[in-house]
Amino acid sequence: MWIRKCDRDLKKGVDSPMPTQVVSNEEFIPRRQTERQKHVEHLIGEMAEQRSKKLGMDRRTFMASAMGMATCFLASNKVYGKVFEVDEVETYEAAASEEKFPKGEYFVIDVQAHFTNGVAIPGFRNAEFVKNMGFNLKTDIESYGFKNFVKEMFFDSETSIVVISGVPGREINRDASGKILEGQERTPGGNRVLPSWLMSQAKNELNTLAGSQRALCQGNLAPNHYWNKATNSIDKSALIEQMEREITKYGINSWKWYCHTDPGQSGGGFQLDDDNAFFFYEESRKRGMKLVSVHKGYSYQSKTLGHLANPKDVEKAA
Numbered sequence: 001m002w003i004r005k006c007d008r009d010l011k012k013g014v015d016s017p018m019p020t021q022v023v024s025n026e027e028f029i030p031r032r033q034t035e036r037q038k039h040v041e042h043l044i045g046e047m048a049e050q051r052s053k054k055l056g057m058d059r060r061t062f063m064a065s066a067m068g069m070a071t072c073f074l075a076s077n078k079v080y081g082k083v084f085e086v087d088e089v090e091t092y093e094a095a096a097s098e099e100k101f102p103k104g105e106y107f108v109i110d111v112q113a114h115f116t117n118g119v120a121i122p123g124f125r126n127a128e129f130v131k132n133m134g135f136n137l138k139t140d141i142e143s144y145g146f147k148n149f150v151k152e153m154f155f156d157s158e159t160s161i162v163v164i165s166g167v168p169g170r171e172i173n174r175d176a177s178g179k180i181l182e183g184q185e186r187t188p189g190g191n192r193v194l195p196s197w198l199m200s201q202a203k204n205e206l207n208t209l210a211g212s213q214r215a216l217c218q219g220n221l222a223p224n225h226y227w228n229k230a231t232n233s234i235d236k237s238a239l240i241e242q243m244e245r246e247i248t249k250y251g252i253n254s255w256k257w258y259c260h261t262d263p264g265q266s267g268g269g270f271q272l273d274d275d276n277a278f279f280f281y282e283e284s285r286k287r288g289m290k291l292v293s294v295h296k297g298y299s300y301q302s303k304t305l306g307h308l309a310n311p312k313d314v315e316k317a318a
Contacts, residue, residue, distance in 0.1 A: 002029075015063040016044045018072035027309065028297060036079050043075035051091055056231040066090070091290050106158065113162040115149035115202070116141075117184075137192035139284035146202055154214070163253070164202055164217040165293075166194035168261040171227040173241055196220045200250035218293060219252035234276055235264075240283060247287050254291035255284070259313075260305040269308040272317035281317075 005023050014020065020041035021033035033041075046069050052062035072089045073084035092094040118141060122238050125137040125144070143150060153159050160178050171186040187195045199217040206215040226238035246252045260269045272294065284290070296311045 002278065009143050014041060014045065015048065015060050015068075016041065016072055017069055018044075018076070021042065024099050025297070027265060030052035040079045043078060044072050047071050047075055047091070067092065068095045070097060108157075108159050109161045109163070110153065111163045112165045114148070114152060114165060114194060115146050116144040116194055117187075117198050118145070119193055120144050123191075149202075149236075150206065162206075162215050164194075164199045164215060165256055166196065166199050166218065166220050167221055168222065168225075168256075168258045169193075169195060169261050170263045171195055171197065171220075171242060173238060173245075190278075196246050196250055196252065200246075200252065203251070216253040217247040217250070218254050219250065220256060221246055222255065222257045222259075222263070223270045223280045224262060224266045224268070225264045227266040229265075234279065236279075239280075243280075243283060244287065247289050252289070254293045255289070257292060257294045259294070259296070260302040260308040262302075262305065269302070271306040271308060271313040273313040277317065305308065 005019070009015070021037045022028040022030040047060050048063055048068060051067065051071060052059045055062065055067075056066075063071070067090065070086050073086040074088065074091055075085065077084055087096065090100075101270075117302050119146060120139060120141045122139070125139050135144065153162055169187070172181055172182055173186075173187070175185075186197055196217075199220075203215040203217040207213055221239070221242050222302060223234060223239075226235040226242065227233075228235040228260060234238075257272075258269075259271060262269055281292075284292075294314070296309050296314070302309075
């Protein structure tokens, strides 16, 4: 039976800030807890009870502290060997951890950061879990825009680098007369949220302002984005034209794929191990791009193509 981690932990009396079994964000069914994971969980509870009493703290408050986290790491080391760099004293004194890891030392990279191209998306910035974290964020168009993105990511947090990531969508390469389009003309009515040209523009602006590498960006192109309906196959010339644009002009750092979407209106999605994907890999490799970031899961986004969100095709492709 599926049960949320918070409910499962509450029922079992587990206060660990560190997962003691494989957990899921509901994109897949997690494996059952192993015997060694059960042992770690037991040790965490036993050690936390002992230390919190000695320090005169209730166990939940103790586990929410740096000492509680250190206790989790130490318990894991007792079962799996010395994996974490943690000392016994850190489970009793918060200052011991603070001395080893002073604030500001960490390198923080946000691997999936978004803003929008003049669009406000209801239910994101004012979601219940956001309010529960103590945030009261504005939800107007400007709040979703690039300027506020820069403020919140770089001035209101300690983020070092962002990977700007968009959503599936194709750009219109040329108009009816054959003229090559640029900027907003490439996405007049479709994929207004965050197209490739805008991600690239934002990345370049951020890196220019910083005078260093503070942003990377992904490309929105996938095997089924340009489709010849007459032959029911990839429109290879259009796909390669966009591929070369994204790699050379936009300077993308990886591709971003959703197998269960259909921007080119092919009538279907694709799999990582099918012929269309392998054609894409070869053409991409010829041009020096070998990174593909694949978003699996969340199959409810597509009632007809949701089965393609299953990660069964990853192994063969890899």
